[in-house]
Amino acid sequence: MDLTTFQRRPSVEVRIGEVRIGGEHPIAVQSMTNTDTNDTAASVAQIERIDRAGCPIVRLTAQGRREGENLKNIVAALRADGYQTAVVADIHFVPEVASIAAEAVDKVRINPGNYRTSNGELEALIEQCRERGVALRIGVNHGSLSKRIFDRYGDTPEGMVASAMEFLDVCHARQFDQVVVSMKSSNTRVMVAAYRLLVEAMEHAGYHYPIHLGVTEAGNGLEGRIKSAVGIGALLADGIGDTIRVSLTEAPENEIPTARLLVDHFGHRAGHFEVLHPERYSPTTYRRRSKIQIPVTHDEPHEGFRLLEALSENPTAELRAAILNLEQADEPVMVKRRYEDSSLEVVAVKAAADLGPLLLDGLADGVWIDAPQHDAEAIREVELMLLQAARLRFSHTEYIACPSCGRTLYDIEKTLAEIRAKTSHLSNLRIGVMGCIVNGPGEMADADYGYVGAAPGRITLYKGREVIERNIPQEEALDHLIALIKANGDWKEERA
Numbered sequence: 001m002d003l004t005t006f007q008r009r010p011s012v013e014v015r016i017g018e019v020r021i022g023g024e025h026p027i028a029v030q031s032m033t034n035t036d037t038n039d040t041a042a043s044v045a046q047i048e049r050i051d052r053a054g055c056p057i058v059r060l061t062a063q064g065r066r067e068g069e070n071l072k073n074i075v076a077a078l079r080a081d082g083y084q085t086a087v088v089a090d091i092h093f094v095p096e097v098a099s100i101a102a103e104a105v106d107k108v109r110i111n112p113g114n115y116r117t118s119n120g121e122l123e124a125l126i127e128q129c130r131e132r133g134v135a136l137r138i139g140v141n142h143g144s145l146s147k148r149i150f151d152r153y154g155d156t157p158e159g160m161v162a163s164a165m166e167f168l169d170v171c172h173a174r175q176f177d178q179v180v181v182s183m184k185s186s187n188t189r190v191m192v193a194a195y196r197l198l199v200e201a202m203e204h205a206g207y208h209y210p211i212h213l214g215v216t217e218a219g220n221g222l223e224g225r226i227k228s229a230v231g232i233g234a235l236l237a238d239g240i241g242d243t244i245r246v247s248l249t250e251a252p253e254n255e256i257p258t259a260r261l262l263v264d265h266f267g268h269r270a271g272h273f274e275v276l277h278p279e280r281y282s283p284t285t286y287r288r289r290s291k292i293q294i295p296v297t298h299d300e301p302h303e304g305f306r307l308l309e310a311l312s313e314n315p316t317a318e319l320r321a322a323i324l325n326l327e328q329a330d331e332p333v334m335v336k337r338r339y340e341d342s343s344l345e346v347v348a349v350k351a352a353a354d355l356g357p358l359l360l361d362g363l364a365d366g367v368w369i370d371a372p373q374h375d376a377e378a379i380r381e382v383e384l385m386l387l388q389a390a391r392l393r394f395s396h397t398e399y400i401a402c403p404s405c406g407r408t409l410y411d412i413e414k415t416l417a418e419i420r421a422k423t424s425h426l427s428n429l430r431i432g433v434m435g436c437i438v439n440g441p442g443e444m445a446d447a448d449y450g451y452v453g454a455a456p457g458r459i460t461l462y463k464g465r466e467v468i469e470r471n472i473p474q475e476e477a478l479d480h481l482i483a484l485i486k487a488n489g490d491w492k493e494e495r496a
Protein backbone atom coordinates (compact mmCIF):
# COMPACT_ATOMS: atom_id res chain seq x y z
CA MET A 1 0.00 0.00 0.00
CA ASP A 2 1.25 3.46 -0.89
CA LEU A 3 0.91 5.53 2.25
CA THR A 4 1.55 8.87 0.64
CA THR A 5 -1.55 8.78 -1.52
CA PHE A 6 -5.22 9.43 -1.08
CA GLN A 7 -8.37 9.06 -3.16
CA ARG A 8 -11.84 10.47 -2.68
CA ARG A 9 -14.83 8.20 -3.02
CA PRO A 10 -16.26 8.69 -6.54
CA SER A 11 -19.53 10.64 -6.67
CA VAL A 12 -21.72 12.29 -9.28
CA GLU A 13 -21.62 16.03 -9.86
CA VAL A 14 -24.41 18.00 -8.20
CA ARG A 15 -25.20 21.58 -9.15
CA ILE A 16 -26.16 24.00 -6.37
CA GLY A 17 -26.76 27.29 -8.17
CA GLU A 18 -23.39 28.36 -9.55
CA VAL A 19 -21.49 25.92 -7.31
CA ARG A 20 -20.66 22.35 -8.33
CA ILE A 21 -19.91 19.65 -5.79
CA GLY A 22 -18.97 15.97 -6.05
CA GLY A 23 -17.36 14.54 -9.19
CA GLU A 24 -13.93 16.05 -9.76
CA HIS A 25 -14.73 19.23 -7.85
CA PRO A 26 -12.79 20.18 -4.74
CA ILE A 27 -14.44 19.61 -1.36
CA ALA A 28 -16.76 22.59 -0.79
CA VAL A 29 -17.33 24.50 2.44
CA GLN A 30 -20.81 25.36 3.75
CA SER A 31 -22.27 27.38 6.61
CA MET A 32 -25.63 28.53 7.96
CA THR A 33 -27.10 31.85 9.02
CA ASN A 34 -28.28 32.48 12.57
CA THR A 35 -30.38 35.53 11.67
CA ASP A 36 -34.19 35.61 11.54
CA THR A 37 -35.07 34.47 8.00
CA ASN A 38 -37.86 37.08 8.01
CA ASP A 39 -35.24 39.80 8.42
CA THR A 40 -34.06 40.21 4.84
CA ALA A 41 -31.42 42.88 5.48
CA ALA A 42 -29.76 41.05 8.39
CA SER A 43 -29.83 37.69 6.57
CA VAL A 44 -28.38 39.14 3.36
CA ALA A 45 -25.64 41.00 5.25
CA GLN A 46 -24.68 37.83 7.09
CA ILE A 47 -24.68 35.66 3.95
CA GLU A 48 -22.43 38.21 2.25
CA ARG A 49 -20.01 38.14 5.22
CA ILE A 50 -19.94 34.33 5.10
CA ASP A 51 -19.36 34.37 1.33
CA ARG A 52 -16.51 36.89 1.63
CA ALA A 53 -14.92 34.63 4.26
CA GLY A 54 -14.61 31.96 1.52
CA CYS A 55 -17.83 29.96 1.78
CA PRO A 56 -19.94 29.66 -1.40
CA ILE A 57 -22.92 27.70 0.04
CA VAL A 58 -25.11 29.12 2.84
CA ARG A 59 -28.21 27.58 4.43
CA LEU A 60 -31.10 29.39 6.13
CA THR A 61 -33.81 27.88 8.28
CA ALA A 62 -37.36 28.10 6.91
CA GLN A 63 -39.55 26.93 9.75
CA GLY A 64 -42.86 28.23 8.38
CA ARG A 65 -44.62 29.65 5.34
CA ARG A 66 -43.54 33.20 6.15
CA GLU A 67 -39.83 32.33 6.24
CA GLY A 68 -40.22 30.16 3.13
CA GLU A 69 -41.85 33.04 1.26
CA ASN A 70 -39.12 35.48 2.31
CA LEU A 71 -36.35 33.37 0.78
CA LYS A 72 -37.06 34.83 -2.66
CA ASN A 73 -36.49 38.35 -1.28
CA ILE A 74 -33.20 37.27 0.28
CA VAL A 75 -32.00 35.62 -2.95
CA ALA A 76 -33.06 38.65 -5.02
CA ALA A 77 -31.22 41.05 -2.70
CA LEU A 78 -28.07 38.90 -2.78
CA ARG A 79 -28.05 38.76 -6.57
CA ALA A 80 -28.70 42.51 -6.77
CA ASP A 81 -25.57 42.99 -4.62
CA GLY A 82 -23.60 40.82 -7.08
CA TYR A 83 -23.32 37.72 -4.85
CA GLN A 84 -23.77 34.31 -6.49
CA THR A 85 -23.77 32.48 -3.15
CA ALA A 86 -25.64 29.16 -3.41
CA VAL A 87 -28.65 29.48 -1.09
CA VAL A 88 -30.07 26.46 0.72
CA ALA A 89 -33.37 26.21 2.63
CA ASP A 90 -33.48 24.07 5.78
CA ILE A 91 -36.88 22.42 6.25
CA HIS A 92 -38.23 20.54 9.25
CA PHE A 93 -41.79 19.32 9.85
CA VAL A 94 -43.68 21.30 7.19
CA PRO A 95 -43.36 19.70 3.71
CA GLU A 96 -45.44 22.53 2.25
CA VAL A 97 -42.63 24.96 3.11
CA ALA A 98 -40.16 22.80 1.15
CA SER A 99 -42.16 23.37 -1.99
CA ILE A 100 -42.42 27.13 -1.32
CA ALA A 101 -38.65 27.28 -0.74
CA ALA A 102 -37.87 25.22 -3.85
CA GLU A 103 -39.26 28.09 -5.93
CA ALA A 104 -36.59 30.44 -4.58
CA VAL A 105 -33.39 28.64 -3.57
CA ASP A 106 -30.66 26.47 -5.12
CA LYS A 107 -30.98 23.52 -2.74
CA VAL A 108 -33.56 22.26 -0.25
CA ARG A 109 -32.56 20.21 2.80
CA ILE A 110 -35.18 17.92 4.27
CA ASN A 111 -34.87 15.69 7.33
CA PRO A 112 -36.34 12.20 6.75
CA GLY A 113 -37.07 12.05 10.49
CA ASN A 114 -39.74 14.69 10.21
CA TYR A 115 -40.77 14.77 6.53
CA ARG A 116 -43.85 12.74 5.61
CA THR A 117 -43.38 10.32 2.72
CA SER A 118 -46.68 8.45 2.62
CA ASN A 119 -48.73 10.90 0.60
CA GLY A 120 -46.51 11.61 -2.38
CA GLU A 121 -44.98 14.82 -1.02
CA LEU A 122 -41.40 13.64 -1.55
CA GLU A 123 -42.15 12.58 -5.12
CA ALA A 124 -43.79 15.97 -5.81
CA LEU A 125 -40.79 17.80 -4.31
CA ILE A 126 -38.37 15.78 -6.46
CA GLU A 127 -40.28 16.71 -9.63
CA GLN A 128 -40.36 20.35 -8.59
CA CYS A 129 -36.59 20.31 -7.92
CA ARG A 130 -35.93 18.63 -11.27
CA GLU A 131 -37.98 21.26 -13.11
CA ARG A 132 -36.26 24.24 -11.47
CA GLY A 133 -32.76 22.72 -11.35
CA VAL A 134 -32.75 22.67 -7.55
CA ALA A 135 -30.66 20.16 -5.59
CA LEU A 136 -31.98 18.18 -2.63
CA ARG A 137 -30.18 17.23 0.59
CA ILE A 138 -31.39 14.22 2.52
CA GLY A 139 -30.14 15.37 5.93
CA VAL A 140 -30.45 12.75 8.66
CA ASN A 141 -29.68 13.76 12.25
CA HIS A 142 -28.95 11.46 15.17
CA GLY A 143 -31.69 12.24 17.68
CA SER A 144 -34.41 13.10 15.20
CA LEU A 145 -35.26 9.77 13.57
CA SER A 146 -38.90 9.02 12.78
CA LYS A 147 -40.80 6.97 15.35
CA ARG A 148 -41.11 4.10 12.90
CA ILE A 149 -37.32 3.92 12.34
CA PHE A 150 -36.57 4.53 16.02
CA ASP A 151 -38.85 1.68 17.11
CA ARG A 152 -37.07 -0.69 14.75
CA TYR A 153 -33.41 0.35 15.09
CA GLY A 154 -33.23 2.64 18.14
CA ASP A 155 -31.25 5.86 17.88
CA THR A 156 -28.37 4.11 16.10
CA PRO A 157 -26.12 4.61 13.05
CA GLU A 158 -27.98 1.69 11.46
CA GLY A 159 -31.29 3.57 11.95
CA MET A 160 -29.78 6.72 10.47
CA VAL A 161 -28.65 4.79 7.39
CA ALA A 162 -32.03 3.06 6.97
CA SER A 163 -33.74 6.44 7.20
CA ALA A 164 -31.51 7.97 4.50
CA MET A 165 -31.69 4.93 2.21
CA GLU A 166 -35.51 5.02 2.14
CA PHE A 167 -35.40 8.54 0.73
CA LEU A 168 -32.45 7.81 -1.60
CA ASP A 169 -34.37 4.82 -2.99
CA VAL A 170 -37.21 7.17 -3.95
CA CYS A 171 -34.77 9.60 -5.61
CA HIS A 172 -33.11 6.71 -7.47
CA ALA A 173 -36.43 5.22 -8.60
CA ARG A 174 -37.33 8.61 -10.09
CA GLN A 175 -33.85 8.90 -11.68
CA PHE A 176 -33.14 12.11 -9.83
CA ASP A 177 -29.41 12.36 -9.07
CA GLN A 178 -29.09 15.97 -7.90
CA VAL A 179 -29.04 14.72 -4.35
CA VAL A 180 -26.61 15.16 -1.44
CA VAL A 181 -26.80 13.13 1.76
CA SER A 182 -25.65 13.76 5.34
CA MET A 183 -25.68 11.82 8.66
CA LYS A 184 -24.85 14.25 11.44
CA SER A 185 -24.46 13.65 15.15
CA SER A 186 -22.82 15.50 18.04
CA ASN A 187 -21.24 12.18 19.05
CA THR A 188 -18.17 11.74 16.84
CA ARG A 189 -18.20 7.96 17.14
CA VAL A 190 -21.85 7.73 16.06
CA MET A 191 -21.29 10.24 13.28
CA VAL A 192 -18.26 8.47 11.79
CA ALA A 193 -19.92 5.06 12.05
CA ALA A 194 -23.09 6.35 10.37
CA TYR A 195 -21.24 7.82 7.39
CA ARG A 196 -19.09 4.71 6.91
CA LEU A 197 -22.17 2.48 7.04
CA LEU A 198 -23.95 4.80 4.63
CA VAL A 199 -21.09 4.50 2.14
CA GLU A 200 -21.30 0.71 2.37
CA ALA A 201 -25.09 0.78 1.86
CA MET A 202 -24.80 3.17 -1.09
CA GLU A 203 -22.03 1.09 -2.68
CA HIS A 204 -24.21 -1.99 -2.31
CA ALA A 205 -27.12 -0.17 -4.00
CA GLY A 206 -24.89 1.36 -6.70
CA TYR A 207 -25.59 4.94 -5.56
CA HIS A 208 -22.98 7.67 -5.98
CA TYR A 209 -24.62 10.66 -4.36
CA PRO A 210 -22.15 13.20 -2.91
CA ILE A 211 -21.84 13.36 0.87
CA HIS A 212 -21.99 16.40 3.15
CA LEU A 213 -20.09 16.04 6.45
CA GLY A 214 -20.62 17.69 9.80
CA VAL A 215 -20.51 17.18 13.56
CA THR A 216 -23.58 18.86 15.04
CA GLU A 217 -23.59 20.90 18.23
CA ALA A 218 -19.78 20.86 18.47
CA GLY A 219 -19.69 23.92 20.75
CA ASN A 220 -17.22 26.77 20.39
CA GLY A 221 -13.57 27.76 20.75
CA LEU A 222 -10.74 25.26 20.40
CA GLU A 223 -12.94 22.50 21.79
CA GLY A 224 -15.58 22.94 19.05
CA ARG A 225 -12.93 23.07 16.33
CA ILE A 226 -11.17 19.95 17.63
CA LYS A 227 -14.45 18.00 17.88
CA SER A 228 -15.38 18.92 14.31
CA ALA A 229 -11.89 18.10 13.04
CA VAL A 230 -11.92 14.63 14.64
CA GLY A 231 -15.24 13.62 13.04
CA ILE A 232 -14.77 15.32 9.68
CA GLY A 233 -11.06 14.40 9.53
CA ALA A 234 -11.77 10.70 10.17
CA LEU A 235 -14.02 10.62 7.12
CA LEU A 236 -11.91 12.83 4.85
CA ALA A 237 -8.99 10.54 5.69
CA ASP A 238 -11.15 7.65 4.42
CA GLY A 239 -11.79 9.55 1.18
CA ILE A 240 -15.41 10.24 2.21
CA GLY A 241 -16.93 13.74 1.88
CA ASP A 242 -17.68 16.23 -0.88
CA THR A 243 -18.81 19.19 1.24
CA ILE A 244 -18.26 20.00 4.90
CA ARG A 245 -19.59 22.30 7.59
CA VAL A 246 -17.77 23.06 10.83
CA SER A 247 -20.73 23.97 13.12
CA LEU A 248 -19.66 26.38 15.86
CA THR A 249 -21.64 28.31 18.45
CA GLU A 250 -20.03 31.50 17.17
CA ALA A 251 -20.60 33.95 14.33
CA PRO A 252 -20.99 31.71 11.24
CA GLU A 253 -18.13 33.39 9.38
CA ASN A 254 -15.80 32.11 12.15
CA GLU A 255 -16.49 28.57 10.91
CA ILE A 256 -14.90 29.16 7.53
CA PRO A 257 -11.14 29.32 8.35
CA THR A 258 -11.35 25.97 10.19
CA ALA A 259 -13.37 24.38 7.41
CA ARG A 260 -10.94 25.68 4.77
CA LEU A 261 -7.99 24.45 6.81
CA LEU A 262 -9.50 20.95 6.88
CA VAL A 263 -10.20 21.00 3.14
CA ASP A 264 -6.65 22.17 2.37
CA HIS A 265 -5.17 19.66 4.81
CA PHE A 266 -6.67 16.77 2.83
CA GLY A 267 -7.15 18.43 -0.56
CA HIS A 268 -3.58 18.15 -1.79
CA ARG A 269 -3.45 14.38 -1.39
CA ALA A 270 -3.93 12.32 -4.53
CA GLY A 271 -3.99 8.63 -5.32
CA HIS A 272 -5.45 5.68 -3.51
CA PHE A 273 -5.35 3.82 -0.21
CA GLU A 274 -7.35 1.06 1.40
CA VAL A 275 -9.71 1.59 4.33
CA LEU A 276 -8.46 -1.00 6.80
CA HIS A 277 -10.94 -1.07 9.66
CA PRO A 278 -14.31 -2.42 8.54
CA GLU A 279 -15.02 -4.30 11.78
CA ARG A 280 -14.97 -1.00 13.66
CA TYR A 281 -17.79 0.65 11.72
CA SER A 282 -20.49 0.44 14.37
CA PRO A 283 -20.36 1.66 17.98
CA THR A 284 -22.06 -1.60 18.91
CA THR A 285 -19.03 -3.56 17.66
CA TYR A 286 -16.53 -0.92 18.80
CA ARG A 287 -13.61 -2.18 20.83
CA ARG A 288 -10.24 -0.79 21.77
CA ARG A 289 -7.07 -2.74 21.07
CA SER A 290 -5.91 -2.36 24.65
CA LYS A 291 -7.61 -1.47 27.93
CA ILE A 292 -4.86 0.85 29.08
CA GLN A 293 -5.70 4.30 30.61
CA ILE A 294 -5.22 6.90 27.89
CA PRO A 295 -2.22 9.18 28.51
CA VAL A 296 -1.05 12.36 26.84
CA THR A 297 2.55 13.54 26.59
CA HIS A 298 4.65 16.33 25.14
CA ASP A 299 8.19 15.20 25.78
CA GLU A 300 8.70 11.45 26.09
CA PRO A 301 6.71 8.26 25.45
CA HIS A 302 5.13 6.48 28.38
CA GLU A 303 6.83 3.34 29.64
CA GLY A 304 5.43 0.15 28.16
CA PHE A 305 4.01 1.95 25.11
CA ARG A 306 5.11 1.38 21.56
CA LEU A 307 5.78 4.83 20.09
CA LEU A 308 4.75 5.23 16.46
CA GLU A 309 5.51 8.53 14.74
CA ALA A 310 3.90 9.53 11.44
CA LEU A 311 6.37 10.98 8.98
CA SER A 312 4.52 10.73 5.66
CA GLU A 313 2.01 13.10 4.06
CA ASN A 314 -0.80 10.70 4.97
CA PRO A 315 -0.31 10.30 8.71
CA THR A 316 -3.63 8.63 9.52
CA ALA A 317 -3.24 5.85 6.96
CA GLU A 318 0.46 5.44 7.80
CA LEU A 319 -0.20 5.04 11.53
CA ARG A 320 -3.27 2.86 10.99
CA ALA A 321 -1.30 0.43 8.84
CA ALA A 322 1.61 0.41 11.33
CA ILE A 323 -0.71 -0.36 14.26
CA LEU A 324 -2.61 -3.09 12.43
CA ASN A 325 0.71 -4.67 11.42
CA LEU A 326 2.05 -4.89 14.99
CA GLU A 327 2.81 -8.47 15.99
CA GLN A 328 1.29 -8.11 19.44
CA ALA A 329 -2.37 -7.23 18.83
CA ASP A 330 -2.98 -5.51 22.19
CA GLU A 331 0.37 -3.76 22.67
CA PRO A 332 -0.38 -0.18 23.89
CA VAL A 333 0.46 2.37 21.23
CA MET A 334 1.22 6.06 21.51
CA VAL A 335 0.88 7.99 18.25
CA LYS A 336 3.03 11.04 17.53
CA ARG A 337 3.12 13.72 14.86
CA ARG A 338 5.19 16.90 14.62
CA TYR A 339 3.59 20.25 13.72
CA GLU A 340 5.67 23.36 13.03
CA ASP A 341 2.73 25.80 12.73
CA SER A 342 2.85 28.93 14.87
CA SER A 343 -0.94 29.07 15.37
CA LEU A 344 -2.17 26.84 18.21
CA GLU A 345 -5.55 26.57 16.46
CA VAL A 346 -3.92 25.26 13.28
CA VAL A 347 -1.88 22.70 15.25
CA ALA A 348 -5.02 21.61 17.14
CA VAL A 349 -7.16 21.18 14.01
CA LYS A 350 -4.44 19.33 12.05
CA ALA A 351 -3.60 17.04 14.98
CA ALA A 352 -7.30 16.32 15.61
CA ALA A 353 -7.80 15.45 11.94
CA ASP A 354 -4.65 13.28 11.73
CA LEU A 355 -4.58 11.52 15.12
CA GLY A 356 -8.24 11.75 16.15
CA PRO A 357 -9.42 8.99 13.77
CA LEU A 358 -6.94 6.51 15.32
CA LEU A 359 -8.26 7.30 18.80
CA LEU A 360 -11.85 7.21 17.61
CA ASP A 361 -11.37 3.80 16.02
CA GLY A 362 -9.83 2.38 19.20
CA LEU A 363 -6.47 1.83 17.49
CA ALA A 364 -4.25 4.19 19.50
CA ASP A 365 -3.88 4.37 23.29
CA GLY A 366 -2.02 7.61 23.80
CA VAL A 367 -1.22 10.80 21.94
CA TRP A 368 1.84 13.02 21.53
CA ILE A 369 1.46 16.28 19.65
CA ASP A 370 5.02 17.47 19.02
CA ALA A 371 4.63 21.23 18.51
CA PRO A 372 7.86 23.01 19.44
CA GLN A 373 6.41 26.50 18.92
CA HIS A 374 3.93 26.09 21.79
CA ASP A 375 4.25 25.68 25.52
CA ALA A 376 3.71 22.32 27.13
CA GLU A 377 0.58 23.28 29.08
CA ALA A 378 -1.24 24.56 25.96
CA ILE A 379 -0.42 21.35 24.09
CA ARG A 380 -1.51 19.20 27.02
CA GLU A 381 -4.89 21.00 26.99
CA VAL A 382 -5.24 20.35 23.24
CA GLU A 383 -4.35 16.68 23.74
CA LEU A 384 -6.97 16.33 26.48
CA MET A 385 -9.59 18.01 24.28
CA LEU A 386 -8.64 15.63 21.47
CA LEU A 387 -9.10 12.58 23.71
CA GLN A 388 -12.47 13.91 24.84
CA ALA A 389 -13.59 14.67 21.27
CA ALA A 390 -12.66 11.07 20.37
CA ARG A 391 -14.66 9.93 23.43
CA LEU A 392 -11.74 8.14 25.08
CA ARG A 393 -11.04 10.20 28.17
CA PHE A 394 -13.38 12.79 29.70
CA SER A 395 -11.45 15.47 31.59
CA HIS A 396 -13.78 18.47 31.42
CA THR A 397 -17.46 19.32 30.97
CA GLU A 398 -18.60 18.77 27.42
CA TYR A 399 -21.02 21.31 25.92
CA ILE A 400 -23.34 20.05 23.21
CA ALA A 401 -24.18 23.54 21.99
CA CYS A 402 -26.12 24.18 18.80
CA PRO A 403 -24.63 26.60 16.29
CA SER A 404 -27.92 28.62 16.41
CA CYS A 405 -30.07 29.53 13.44
CA GLY A 406 -33.20 31.54 12.64
CA ARG A 407 -35.12 29.49 15.22
CA THR A 408 -32.85 30.39 18.15
CA LEU A 409 -34.77 31.96 21.03
CA TYR A 410 -31.95 33.63 23.02
CA ASP A 411 -28.35 34.86 22.73
CA ILE A 412 -26.74 31.45 22.70
CA GLU A 413 -23.10 32.59 22.51
CA LYS A 414 -23.46 34.76 25.63
CA THR A 415 -25.49 32.12 27.47
CA LEU A 416 -23.00 29.36 26.63
CA ALA A 417 -20.19 31.54 28.04
CA GLU A 418 -22.21 32.09 31.26
CA ILE A 419 -23.01 28.38 31.65
CA ARG A 420 -19.40 27.45 30.91
CA ALA A 421 -18.10 29.92 33.53
CA LYS A 422 -20.14 28.17 36.24
CA THR A 423 -19.87 24.53 35.17
CA SER A 424 -16.62 23.95 33.23
CA HIS A 425 -14.97 22.26 36.26
CA LEU A 426 -17.50 19.40 36.24
CA SER A 427 -15.67 16.63 34.37
CA ASN A 428 -17.65 13.66 33.04
CA LEU A 429 -20.77 15.77 32.42
CA ARG A 430 -22.36 16.66 29.09
CA ILE A 431 -24.58 19.74 29.08
CA GLY A 432 -26.78 20.49 26.07
CA VAL A 433 -27.31 24.21 25.31
CA MET A 434 -29.87 24.38 22.52
CA GLY A 435 -31.55 27.32 20.86
CA CYS A 436 -35.03 25.90 20.32
CA ILE A 437 -37.41 23.26 21.57
CA VAL A 438 -38.26 22.06 18.05
CA ASN A 439 -34.95 20.36 17.28
CA GLY A 440 -32.95 20.94 20.46
CA PRO A 441 -34.12 18.05 22.68
CA GLY A 442 -33.59 15.41 19.98
CA GLU A 443 -30.25 16.72 18.81
CA MET A 444 -28.69 16.85 22.28
CA ALA A 445 -29.46 13.12 22.47
CA ASP A 446 -26.31 12.33 24.47
CA ALA A 447 -26.48 15.15 27.03
CA ASP A 448 -26.82 14.53 30.78
CA TYR A 449 -28.56 17.90 31.28
CA GLY A 450 -30.24 20.20 28.79
CA TYR A 451 -30.87 23.96 28.69
CA VAL A 452 -33.30 24.56 25.83
CA GLY A 453 -35.03 27.68 24.48
CA ALA A 454 -38.80 27.12 24.90
CA ALA A 455 -40.15 30.57 23.95
CA PRO A 456 -38.61 34.06 23.79
CA GLY A 457 -37.00 34.64 27.21
CA ARG A 458 -38.10 31.21 28.49
CA ILE A 459 -36.00 28.09 29.11
CA THR A 460 -36.94 24.45 29.65
CA LEU A 461 -34.52 22.24 31.60
CA TYR A 462 -33.93 18.55 30.94
CA LYS A 463 -32.28 15.68 32.78
CA GLY A 464 -31.38 13.27 29.98
CA ARG A 465 -34.49 13.11 27.83
CA GLU A 466 -36.86 14.01 30.65
CA VAL A 467 -38.31 17.51 31.04
CA ILE A 468 -37.70 18.71 34.61
CA GLU A 469 -38.88 22.35 34.54
CA ARG A 470 -40.70 24.18 31.78
CA ASN A 471 -40.68 27.85 30.74
CA ILE A 472 -38.37 29.28 33.42
CA PRO A 473 -37.59 33.00 32.93
CA GLN A 474 -34.11 33.06 31.38
CA GLU A 475 -32.66 35.29 34.15
CA GLU A 476 -33.30 32.42 36.61
CA ALA A 477 -32.52 29.47 34.37
CA LEU A 478 -28.78 29.11 35.10
CA ASP A 479 -29.42 29.00 38.86
CA HIS A 480 -32.11 26.37 38.28
CA LEU A 481 -29.70 24.34 36.13
CA ILE A 482 -27.06 24.39 38.88
CA ALA A 483 -29.70 23.41 41.46
CA LEU A 484 -30.77 20.53 39.24
CA ILE A 485 -27.17 19.28 38.85
CA LYS A 486 -26.72 19.52 42.64
CA ALA A 487 -29.99 17.72 43.35
CA ASN A 488 -28.77 14.81 41.23
CA GLY A 489 -25.42 14.58 43.03
CA ASP A 490 -23.40 15.61 39.95
CA TRP A 491 -22.10 18.88 41.37
CA LYS A 492 -18.69 19.44 42.91
CA GLU A 493 -17.18 22.68 44.15
CA GLU A 494 -14.45 24.23 42.07
CA ARG A 495 -10.99 23.84 43.56
CA ALA A 496 -9.55 27.19 44.64
Ligand code: SF4
Nearest residue numbers: 402405408435436440
Ligand atom coordinates in the same frame (compact mmCIF):
# COMPACT_ATOMS: atom_id res chain seq x y z
S1 SF4 B 1 -31.40 23.43 17.95
FE1 SF4 B 1 -32.97 24.80 17.09
S2 SF4 B 1 -31.98 26.84 17.24
FE2 SF4 B 1 -30.34 25.37 17.45
S3 SF4 B 1 -29.53 25.14 15.34
FE3 SF4 B 1 -31.04 23.47 15.70
S4 SF4 B 1 -32.97 24.31 14.88
FE4 SF4 B 1 -31.57 26.08 15.17
